[in-house]
Amino acid sequence: MLSNLRQLFRYRGLIQILVVRDLKARYRGSVLGALWSFLNPLLLLLVYSFVFTVLFSRGEMVNIEPYAVFMFCGLLPWTWFSSSLSEGANALLIGGNLIKKVMFPAEILPVVAVLSNMVHFLFGLPILIGFLLFYAVPLQFSLFGVTIDRLALIRLPGLTELVWLPFIVVVQFILTLGFVMVLSALTVHFRDIKDLLANLLTLWFFATPIIYPMSAVPAGGKIFYDLNPFSHLAISYQEILFYDGPFGHWKWLLALAVGGAGLFLLGYWLFDRLRDSFADEV
C-alpha cells in the first residue's frame, strides 16, 4: 500500500496533464470558455443571495451583513467538496476504458476529480476577494442622481488569520480525497451510490452552517454539527475570511486534519484492496 502511495507521487506528471485535460475539455466549444470557471460561482452566489435575502426573510437569528459575502465563504469550498464527491464517485466508471484497456493506475482518476474541482475553487477565490474588498471600503458616490453613502461593512482579514487559509485548503483536500477514495471504489460494486449520494449531498448542504451561521444552531443540535466534518471547514473559512477577531476554531481544524488523514489512509487502503476487481467489474 505504501509503495503504491509513492507511485501516486510518481504519476504527478500524468495527474497534471489529466487535470489540464479535464479543464480544457469542460469548456471546449462554449463561447465564454474558461470564463465559466469564474462565472459559475458568481451565478451560484447570485442565486443563493436572491433566494435567501429577497425570497425568504432570514429572521432575527441570521442577522449578518453583508450576507452574500458570508454565504460565499462557505459556498465556494462546499461546491468544491460536493462536486468532487459526485464526480469522484463516478470517476472509475467513466474512466472504465482506461482501467480496462490501458495499464493505468486507477487511483489517479479520483485524484484528478478532486484536483480539477480544486482548480475551480481556486478560480473562485478572486471573486470572493473582490467581494471582501468591495465591502471593506466605504462607498460614497453619486451616479445618475442616486447617491450611495455607506461605511465599510467588514474589515479585511488580518495576516495572522490568512496564513491559516492554505492549511484549511490542504485539510479539505485530504478529507475530500479520503471520501472520494472510498466512494469511487465502492461505486464500482454498488452503482446505487451515485444516486444515493446526490440526495445525501443536498441534505448535507443544509445540515452544514453555510447559508446560516453556527450561532443560529440551537444548542441541542450542536452535537450533530460537531460531528459533521464539513461544518468545521465552513466555520474555519468564515472565521478567517468574514468574521473579525482571531481564528478561534483552530483546535477543531487540527483535529479534522488528523481525522482527514486517517480517512484518507483508510480510503486508500480500501481502494487498494478492491483495486484488482476494478478492471473486471467496471
Added chain:
Amino acid sequence: MPAIELHHVSKVYRRHGHRRQFATLKSALLTGSLVRHLQPDESFSALSDVSVTVPKGACYGVIGRNGSGKSTLLKIVAGITKPTSGSVRVGGRVSALIELGAGFHPEISGRENVFINGVMLGLSRREISDRFDEIVEFAELEDFIEAPVKTYSSGMYMRLGFAVATHVDPDVLLVDEVLAVGDEGFSLKCLDTFAEFKRRGKTILLVTHGLAMVERFCDEAVWLEAGQNRTTGDPKRVVQMYLADVEQAEDQHLAAEDAKAQQTLVTQAPPETVSEPVAESAAPARPEEASGGSTAEAAEVVEVVEVAEVAEVAEVAEEVEEAEDDAPPPDMFTAKSGRWGSGAVQIEKVTLEGDRGSAHVFHTGDPMTIRMRIRAARPVDDFAFGVSIFSTDGVCCYGTNTYIEEMESESLEGEAEVVFAIERLDLVEGTYKLDVAVHKRDGFSYDYHRLLYTFRVKSRTKDAGIYRPRHVWRFTDNVRFKEPDNRSDD
C-alpha cells in the same frame, strides 16, 4: 532472459447469478451481507494453469477460438488485470495495442491527445515532443491534428492510437487483433512496423484470428482452448493442429444438425401403407396422378387421402396434408427444406462419407460418398434416385438422377443401399446443402429430402465461385515467381 514469462497462470472471473443483479447496496446493507457480496458466488475460469515463455526478440502468436482466454492472457501480460494465481514477469517497457486510442478524450485536439496518451503510456513530455512529428506523419493526420478527436473518422482515430502506441518505443509490444482496422495501405504499414520491431529485436505478442499472419510472422505460437494451453511450438504445426480441431468441431456440429434433421424425418415421415384392403378397392382420388400412372400407383394416392381423412386432428394428418400440397412442389428450387412424398419407397438414412468414414467437413478435391438406405414397402418398377447439391445462397451446384442418366428402372424391393460416389469434390470453400430423393420417372415423389443435409468444404486457397476445375498454370521461362517462402498449400 525471456521477455515474457507466465508461470502457471490462472485467472478466475467472478460471475454473478441473476440474484446478484438485484442485490444492490440497499439489500447489502439491510441484510448486512456487504462483505459476502464482494465475494464471488460463481466463478468462471478464463485461464487455467497456463505457462508461456516468450524469448526476447521473438514474435509469439496466440490463437484460439472466441472466448478461449486470448485477450485475458494479453491483459495479464499488460498488467491491466492480475492473475488469480501464478506469476507473470515481463521485462522492459510494454505497450499494449488492445484498444487503440482508449484514452483519447473526444473534446480536445489530436495534438493534446497525443501528449496525454503518450504520458499514459509512460513517455515524458519531452520524449513526446521529440517524436510528435513522426507520430503525426505515421498516422497521416497532418491536416487534422489540431481538430478535436470527436471529429475524426474511426479510421483516423485508430491510426492515431496505433501511431502513439508504437512510437512509445516499447520493448514488448502486445497486439490484439488491431490490423482489422484501417484501409489496405495502413494495414501494410502496420505490418511493416511489426517487421521493423522484429528486426530491432523487440518482442511481439500477437493475438489474432489471422492464422496466415501467425504462420508468416511468428516464431512460435500457443493455442489456447477454454483457457488451457493446448499446444505450443512451431506456428505452422500449431496452426495445423488448431485447424484440424476446428474442422472436427464443425463436423460434430454438422453431425448434430444432421441428427436433428433425421429426428424431423421421424416425425415427418411419409405415411406408410396403412390399410392394405382399402388400397385394393382403388378409387381414383387424384385424377392427374391416376391418369399418368398404373393402378398400383393410384392405390398409393388413395392411401394418402385415406389417412388424411381418417385422422384430421392428429399431427400426422397435417404432415400428410402438407405432403399432399407439396408433392410435387410447384418449383423444387424454391421449396424450403423438408420432406415429402408418398412413402411407397423411403430413404431411411443418409450418410456422408469421406475417405476416412462418416464426415461433414471435406477438403476441395476430396472424395465424397453419399450413402442412402432405401426401403420399399412394396416392389416397384418405376423409380429413379436423385441427388442435388446446393450452395447456401440457393444456387444449384449440381443435380442429377438415374433417369436423366438414362438408367431404366426395372425393379426395387425390400431394403437396399444406394451409393452416390464423387471421386473429387471440386467445390470451392463454403457450406453446401444436399437434396436426395427417390421418385418416379415423371417426378412424382416417393420420398423427397429437401436441403436436409449439410456439409462444409474447406480450402486453403481462397478462390472464388462454386466449382474449382482441376487446373495447372503454365508459363514461358521469362515469367518468374518467387519461391514460396514458408507458405504451404495443399
